[in-house]
Amino acid sequence: MPYWLYVLIIVAIAYAVISIALYYLQDYMLFKPEKLPQDFQFYYENQETKEYNLETRDGAVINGLRFMPKGKSKGVVLYLKGNSQSIKGWGKFAVDFTRHNYDVLMVDYRGFGKSTGRRSQKHIKRDLQMVYNKIKEQTTEDRIILYGRSLGSGFATKLASTNYPKMLILDAPYYSLTKVTARYAPFMPLSLLMKYPLPTYKWLKYVQCPIHIIHGTHDKLIPYKTSVKLSQIQPKLTRLHTIIGGGHKNLNNFESYHKMLNEIINKTPEEIDLSTTSIHVNHGKKKN
Template identity: 35%
Template sequence: MGKIKKITKWLLGIIIVLYLCLCGFYYFFQDKLLFNTSAKLKPEHVFKFSEPFEERYISMPDNKKLNGVLFKAKESKGLILWFPGGRGMIDSIGVDSHFYTDLKYDLFILNYRGFGKSEGKISSEKQFNQDMQSVYDYFKKEYAENKIILLGYSLGTGPAAALASANNPKVLVLQAPYYSIKEEARRGFPYLPIDLLQRYEFSTYSSLQKTKCPVLIFHGDADKKIPVAQSYELEKKLKPTDQLIVLKDQGHNRFLENATYLKKLQQLIK
């Protein structure tokens, strides 16, 4: 009997140690889980697009430089600031730039720290949001604030919403947003004490409550990565004049192949 108790205590001890190791791994490596910088590009990488474009390097307060590509419309009415998902990948996003420049808006696609050709490393939510504000301030020197549209996709929706809540852009557009990163973490890791471990919150819902500009949310009812239920919850935080558009049979990607998305976007930003 005593031997069984010893074995039980030994196994229990191993389980506790392994669980604590798992918690420690999540706490210290959640940056890598959240931000996929595998698409890192060499500084000499050459972007190739059929549409007119120019590269921009924007200095941050700590002198690190973020890289992005600005696509120019023939007759520009303003700027769309695109905040991408967790992989960035300007090369793939940029091939569809004409959908936005055809709406007579310039389009800037940003790579976050450590993504693409951008320098530095993401270390906190505060730093991330400060970077986004620096990018916004940079473009306010070229475009009137009421002609700047913020467009966030997936991971980029939280930062885009936070930026909109602290400024006065023309419109905030969110594609496949989450209620908050903390809620996403709870859904993905229900066995971990997320409230103690999560260092990034990106509370989209709280930002929307403070956003003055018009908000348009697009979400596919077939999205398996971020369920449309997240947007239904966000809808409760919207102003009466804001809109949630649920796209039938739309997944997490390929919004530009959806005619309803293109039509609604054109109506909003005309």
Template identity: 45%
Template sequence: MESIIYGILIFLAIYLALCLLAFGIQSFFFFHPEKLPESFQFISKDDTPMEEVFIDIGDGSRINALHYTRPEAKGVVFYFKGNTRSIKGWSKFSKDFLSKGYDFFMIDYPGFGKSKGKRTESRIYNIAQFSYKWLAERYPEDRIIIYGRSMGSGFAARIASWNRPRMLIMDSAFFSFYHLAQRYLPLLPMKWLIRYKIPTYQFLRSTLCPVFFIHGTSDWVIPYGHSVRLQREIPERRHLFPIPEGKHNNLPDLPEYHEVLDNILNDGELYTRFDPKN
């Protein structure tokens, strides 16, 4: 009997240690930033006009951003990137939107690239909202498109719920960060351990713009089923575009992705069909 009790105590001690470890290191597990020196110079490889922007938030945070422009732009895409690297690497996706007639704007989260400040869920929302307001001073809201990629989809949904952009595009989105974390750590009580809840599905319920989902059907990192569940939250003003055989990191390499993206951005009939004002 004593050996059974001793075994149970050892198991509970190990389990508690794993919980404490998961709680303590989750920021290192979920975020993989690339830091850049202040002297780093961004270069627009195809000579597209590009401005490096610094936005002082007022809480000690200073956000670094890139703003690409093109002649006679139809609007601007505010692109929320994923959880790795910096805008130095992610800026390569600007061409996917510039080529379709839109300006492009992207920020680095605190602790990424040249951005400074403490990184928490609520602070990222506030920084993103502050950045949106900076953009809205330069473009009418009905010409601002919010695009969220992977982890950035949750931040994008939050900002779309607070504002009135033309549309929200969700690329490889997750239902909530808790649901995603539970997939990777199913034996731990992530509901109580995780610091970043990011309930994307709740944010979507408060949006008033058309929402378009793009998701690879062979995505293992964030399974396709997450977007299926999300689009059920707003059945009247959304559309899900599956990319057959698309994985998590190869969508921009597939012609099907670019066909879908061009339709979302430039097909007026598609937009009108899902615009709640109509």
């Protein structure tokens, strides 16, 4: 056997082994769940909460927490978290909305916290639609805000694309999870291997509510340019909010983040009569 053919066979076998490993191990690489015992008691200082357990049609249980404001509720924020820990830790971010008198509902994906069931992209999408439907039983859609953080941004976009919430807020979103993964495995056929492609850019095309994208300029996991690209998909509906110096996990440590959030969820947008503006005025060319 020629040496070059021997090397080619070895490379092909190695490539196939790595591909198979990526396919079967991606759940462990993408998700970092914290599991909680079923009798775990949630507690947050100065926060009033109520725990829920929703059973899915395939027998899984989705565990969630509702954080209630002290004043009259302005609406409900469905907060879809990132890929690590459980709502035990993520719950501390609910205060950013309850302080503005919004109810906050957080749920754990399958395999996180107290939630059970076999995890897949299809199952998670179905679970979250069930949660959204439960919220609609309690209030109208024009009072529902979808907030997706990192991993949750893709699922939040999917929900917004098939429903009619008040607005969609994306915190450090990705163009697609396939694109994010491709940065670390550029030579692998990820379009075929990814069980969680989460094509945010595709779903964003069908969103009909206002879209707010928040991203830090120093995000090393999901580059800021990703949000710039996403903001161009539906420019008339989208506003990009930039946190100068913000990373992937620390936007809440910036005063500008909280000012932006306050403006997004509390300000009533004013209609602009474009005919009274300079929108059609062109700068004259300088004559030689």
